[in-house]
Amino acid sequence: MPSRIIAVDWSGNAKNRNQRKKIQLARVENGIPHPPESGRTRQEVCNYLIDEARKDHNLVVGLDFAFSFPSWFLKEKGIPEPVELWEKSQYEGERWMRTCPFWSRKKSKKPTHPLRKTEKQVKDSGKGQPESVFKLVGPKQVGRGSVRGMPHLFQLHDAGFAIWPFDKPQLPMAIEIYPKILQKSQVTKTNPSSRESYIEQHHGHLPDEWKQRSVQNDDAFDAAVSALVMWEYCDELIGLPEVLDPEYRLEGKIWHPKWDQYSD
Numbered sequence: 001m002p003s004r005i006i007a008v009d010w011s012g013n014a015k016n017r018n019q020r021k022k023i024q025l026a027r028v029e030n031g032i033p034h035p036p037e038s039g040r041t042r043q044e045v046c047n048y049l050i051d052e053a054r055k056d057h058n059l060v061v062g063l064d065f066a067f068s069f070p071s072w073f074l075k076e077k078g079i080p081e082p083v084e085l086w087e088k089s090q091y092e093g094e095r096w097m098r099t100c101p102f103w104s105r106k107k108s109k110k111p112t113h114p115l116r117k118t119e120k121q122v123k124d125s126g127k128g129q130p131e132s133v134f135k136l137v138g139p140k141q142v143g144r145g146s147v148r149g150m151p152h153l154f155q156l157h158d159a160g161f162a163i164w165p166f167d168k169p170q171l172p173m174a175i176e177i178y179p180k181i182l183q184k185s186q187v188t189k190t191n192p193s194s195r196e197s198y199i200e201q202h203h204g205h206l207p208d209e210w211k212q213r214s215v216q217n218d219d220a221f222d223a224a225v226s227a228l229v230m231w232e233y234c235d236e237l238i239g240l241p242e243v244l245d246p247e248y249r250l251e252g253k254i255w256h257p258k259w260d261q262y263s264d
Contacts, residue, residue, distance in 0.1 A: 001234060002058050002060045002171060002173075003029065004027065004028065004030070004056065004060075005059075005061075005234065006027050006060075007026050007062040007223050007226035007227035008023065008062065008223060009022075009036075009219045009223040011023045012141075012144025012149075020040060023041070024037070024038050024217075024219040025037055025048075025223060026214075026228075027227060028230070033206060033210055033224070033228060033231075035214065036213055036214055042152060043152070046152040050156065050159045053161065054159075057172045059172040059173075060174075060234070061156075063149065064145075064178070064179060065146040066146040067082065067176045068250065068251045069133055070114070070133075071247055073101070081249075082163075085150065086154035089154070096147060101114070102135075103135065103137070104136040111132075114134050115132055117247050118248070128180035130178055133147075160172065162174070164240055164243070164253075165240075165248050165253045166243075166252070169241070176252055178254045182230075182256070189218035189221055190218055192215060196215050198221075199214055202225075203225075240255075
């Protein structure tokens with residue numbers, strides 16, 4: 001069983017000062033939740049996770065960005081497996097985002113099949129509306145964060161992390177999370193009073209400092225709630241199956257607890 005859970009609410013911002021403001025990291029250690037914290041760049045978060053795994057490998061990390069692309073994109077680029085994708089993204093990711101099928105305000109043409117299998121399943125479940133990894137515009141866009149996150153998956157993998165579902169599950173392990181489907185009831189994350197009501201309803205027993213820091217903004221809220229749910233379902237995490245489906249092994253899979261544990 002993992003002794004530690006870390007959830008990271010990610011950012012695709014190009015500037016270090018904005019990354020340090022936006023990226024939030026929340027921990028649960030041996031059942032004890034720690035308030036979310038900021039102040040790190042993407043690379044500093046990656047370095048921190050690697051250092052923590054070296055201290056104690058009983059660690060599961062949840063990262064809030066897409067771990068891969070739809071399989072047709074990998075095939076189009078001649079990339080046979082995700083590890084090669086993550087390596088190539090270190091050098092080619094910025095160029096990819098300047099070309100189709102990525103889209104922004106200036107370039108609004110969308111690809112015919114913008115979603116991965118796992119994103120379609122989340123939409124079909126009614127639990128959320130995940131955006132395409134090719135989307136580079138709007139408050140819910142995940143493209144920049146994902147493309148700029150993939151080089152860090154390569155670093156984590158190289159440091160000994162299993163990246164699920166591409167690798168056989170073992171500790172330390174990194175999984176892809178989508179905070180929306182880890183929330184136990186409806187919440188308007190951009191509304192401070194809605195965040196506070198959610199925390200009081202589901203986690204009102206926790207210390208005031210934790211609650212105050214968890215509702216300070218929607219990024220902190222996502223990290224804090226995700227870490228708690230991951231800990232609550234850590235038995236499921238440690239019991240994750242080896243995934244054999246070839247599409248998931250190319251595209252990745254969003255982790256979630258059993259759907260029937262949640263009500264809208």
